[in-house]
Amino acid sequence: MKKFLLFALCLCLLLGAGVTASAEEKATINVYNWGEYIANGTDGSMDINAEFTRRTGIEVNYTTFDSNESLYSKLAGGGADYDVIVPSEYMVSKLLSEGRLAPLDFENIPNFQYIDPQFKNPTYDPEGLYSVPYTWGIVGIFYNTDYVEEVTSWEALWDDRYAGKILMFDNPRDAFAIAQFRLGMDLNTQDPKDWEEAAELLKQQKPLVQAYVMDQIFDKMESGEAWMGPYYSGDAAILVDNSDNIAFAVPEEGTNYFVDALCIPATSQHKREAEAYINFLCDPEIAGANMDYVGYSTPETAAKEYLSPEMAESPLHYPSEETVEKAQAFVNLPQDISSQVDKLWAEVKMGGPGESAVLIAIILGFLMVYIAIIVYKRRKRKREME
Amino acid sequence: MKKAGGRIYTFLVFLFLYAPILVLIVFSFNDTETASRTVWSGFSLRWYEKLFEDRLILEALRNTLLIAVLSAAASTVLGTVAAIGINSMKRLPQRIMMNITNFPMVNPEIVTGVSLMLLFVFAVGLFGGRSLGMGSLIAAHITFCLPYVILSVLPKLRQMDPNLYEAAQDLGCPPVKAFFKVVLPEIMPGVVTGMIMAFTLSIDDFVISYFTSGTTQTLPIYIYSMTRKRVSPEINALSTVLFAVVMALLIVINVRQGRAQRAQKEDA
Numbered sequence: 001m002k003k004f005l006l007f008a009l010c011l012c013l014l015l016g017a018g019v020t021a022s023a024e025e026k027a028t029i030n031v032y033n034w035g036e037y038i039a040n041g042t043d044g045s046m047d048i049n050a051e052f053t054r055r056t057g058i059e060v061n062y063t064t065f066d067s068n069e070s071l072y073s074k075l076a077g078g079g080a081d082y083d084v085i086v087p088s089e090y091m092v093s094k095l096l097s098e099g100r101l102a103p104l105d106f107e108n109i110p111n112f113q114y115i116d117p118q119f120k121n122p123t124y125d126p127e128g129l130y131s132v133p134y135t136w137g138i139v140g141i142f143y144n145t146d147y148v149e150e151v152t153s154w155e156a157l158w159d160d161r162y163a164g165k166i167l168m169f170d171n172p173r174d175a176f177a178i179a180q181f182r183l184g185m186d187l188n189t190q191d192p193k194d195w196e197e198a199a200e201l202l203k204q205q206k207p208l209v210q211a212y213v214m215d216q217i218f219d220k221m222e223s224g225e226a227w228m229g230p231y232y233s234g235d236a237a238i239l240v241d242n243s244d245n246i247a248f249a250v251p252e253e254g255t256n257y258f259v260d261a262l263c264i265p266a267t268s269q270h271k272r273e274a275e276a277y278i279n280f281l282c283d284p285e286i287a288g289a290n291m292d293y294v295g296y297s298t299p300e301t302a303a304k305e306y307l308s309p310e311m312a313e314s315p316l317h318y319p320s321e322e323t324v325e326k327a328q329a330f331v332n333l334p335q336d337i338s339s340q341v342d343k344l345w346a347e348v349k350m351g352g353p354g355e356s357a358v359l360i361a362i363i364l365g366f367l368m369v370y371i372a373i374i375v376y377k378r379r380k381r382k383r384e385m386e
Numbered sequence: 387m388k389k390a391g392g393r394i395y396t397f398l399v400f401l402f403l404y405a406p407i408l409v410l411i412v413f414s415f416n417d418t419e420t421a422s423r424t425v426w427s428g429f430s431l432r433w434y435e436k437l438f439e440d441r442l443i444l445e446a447l448r449n450t451l452l453i454a455v456l457s458a459a460a461s462t463v464l465g466t467v468a469a470i471g472i473n474s475m476k477r478l479p480q481r482i483m484m485n486i487t488n489f490p491m492v493n494p495e496i497v498t499g500v501s502l503m504l505l506f507v508f509a510v511g512l513f514g515g516r517s518l519g520m521g522s523l524i525a526a527h528i529t530f531c532l533p534y535v536i537l538s539v540l541p542k543l544r545q546m547d548p549n550l551y552e553a554a555q556d557l558g559c560p561p562v563k564a565f566f567k568v569v570l571p572e573i574m575p576g577v578v579t580g581m582i583m584a585f586t587l588s589i590d591d592f593v594i595s596y597f598t599s600g601t602t603q604t605l606p607i608y609i610y611s612m613t614r615k616r617v618s619p620e621i622n623a624l625s626t627v628l629f630a631v632v633m634a635l636l637i638v639i640n641v642r643q644g645r646a647q648r649a650q651k652e653d654a
Contacts, residue, residue: 030517035611037615040440041440042439064442064607064608066610078507079506079507079598
């Protein structure tokens with residue numbers, strides 16, 4: 001009898017497992033992540049999505065975006081049905097305030113326990129209910145040691161000895177943050193005057209700046225075309241690793257740290273499967289293998305074991321606690337402030353009256369040439385008539 | 387002297403047109419750790435190897451090709467039928483029709499993209515669907531490929547002797563058979579050219595696809611999404627492959643056209 005019961009129980013379990021497995025097999029989750037932001041099986045890395053499908057039977061339709069703003073427009077525009085998205089910190093707070101995120105069921109994400117305490121309940125998600133950090137990093141200055149003295153402060157980016165060799169961020173929040181650190185402001189200040197003051201400082205810097213760039217910084221630094229520029233630590237680590245004369249410094253005024261977090265949109269139809277995916281990515285072994293390829297920092301100390309030792313010990317990827325404590329994160333700004341920031345940024349980049357004078361001169365020059373050609377042709381025709 | 391000047395000018399024009407592509411092709415063979423676009427460090431095929439290992443890129447490529455084949459086929463059929471209809475219209479309606487057909491070509495792509503997205507989101511909501519995807523992409527691609535097919539088929543129809551079709555029917559051929567036996571062979575070069583054009587247009591479309599893709603990813607969108615981190619030289623390799631494919635198709639079009647013209651001259 002006992003044996004029979006045991007047998008029945010086993011059968012039930014097997015059937016149950018079989019049923020859930022077959023139900024899960026049909027599910028496909030839509031994952032929307034940054035481009036080049038997951039280990040994909042090339043260069044001997046682990047193919048994370050394939051591994052997830054192998055273990056759980058859930059198919060992954062993996063697509064990529066280029067900026068938080070494209071992610072937002074996809075979500076807000078409708079017509080796209082995502083189950084897992086990876087917004088940065090300020091976009092998490094924006095989506096959260098608009099009610100576009102679903103609260104996570106942490107019972108389905110047991111691996112959340114591995115996330116380091118300083119990343120739990122962050123400022124952008126105060127209750128810690130809607131997001132699980134995926135990667136993080138800080139902003140610092142990269143500089144060419146052949147030409148530039150040791151950098152300790154953001155002031156270096158205003159040093160006119162390096163005029164024409166300085167690069168600057170080509171997005172408003174990151175660029176303004178640097179000016180705000182110099183002025184000792186809160187990065188998320190809501191006082192319009194603070195922003196104007198920061199814009200003023202950026203305008204002063206403009207004549208020294210060679211270019212406002214994002215990923216072109218790699219080429220420009222490597223070829224020596226530019227001598228220094230601020231960038232994200234994880235992205236640019238490869239620069240420091242491969243060139244002897246490029247160094248990284250975190251200025252003493254403090255810096256901003258960014259987090260890209262895993263979230264589930266409120267519209268998701270496969271929340272359970274999405275949570276399984278998030279849980280999978282938080283598995284220290286997976287997170288380690290993933291970050292080893294991506295080159296960003298993982299928020300899990302336990303995952304560092306699975307990283308290559310150079311990466312796990314590099315101050316570029318894991319800066320000192322002191323630095324991290326002084327770092328601030330962006331929070332979404334209210335509508336009126338963020339449109340003011342966009343306007344000020346446009347002013348900084350377009351430049352003052354000096355720029356438009358050059359533009360007018362160029363247009364006048366073209367006009368002169370055009371008139372000269374017409375006059376010349378007329379004369380030629382006249383001569384031919386005669 | 388004058389001839390040399392002309393040659394130099396032509397050379398400069400071609401240099402201006404092709405130098406960027408040439409640089410891209412050369413750097414797709416660059417052997418570098420840092421994925422640099424400016425420092426040359428030796429010949430290698432590593433980016434091609436990596437490209438063909440990368441499942442995400444290949445999946446995007448598969449989507450792109452699938453969409454291109456389906457939308458080229460569909461727009462060719464629709465466009466040919468439309469061209470036959472337009473050709474047999476009276477003068478005024480024909481003009482109006484041609485203007486309507488040409489409009490999507492001169493309309494900025496971004497306007498077409500946004501309006502198609504709005505339409506599709508509305509339609510999907512109406513029928514209880516959840517997301518745009520392959521279907522909406524194919525529909526959008528057919529939409530913007532159609533005018534090109536019509537424009538390449540119409541001239542062939544105009545060149546054709548209108549009495550041929552009637553003669554076939556006089557000789558007892560049923561209309562459908564007359565179309566396939568007499569009309570279609572006459573306009574075939576135009577149909578094929580139109581189809582190849584639709585195919586290449588569909589492969590490299592970004593703007594319209596960007597708005598109508600939903601959760602499906604095509605190659606151009608995938609490449610664009612790499613711009614936050616550095617754009618990997620895999621993309622150089624892939625662009626080289628794509629460039630070669632498009633180039634080959636264009637050469638096929640031109641050779642076909644050249645042959646058709648020669649054949650006509652011989653006939654005449």
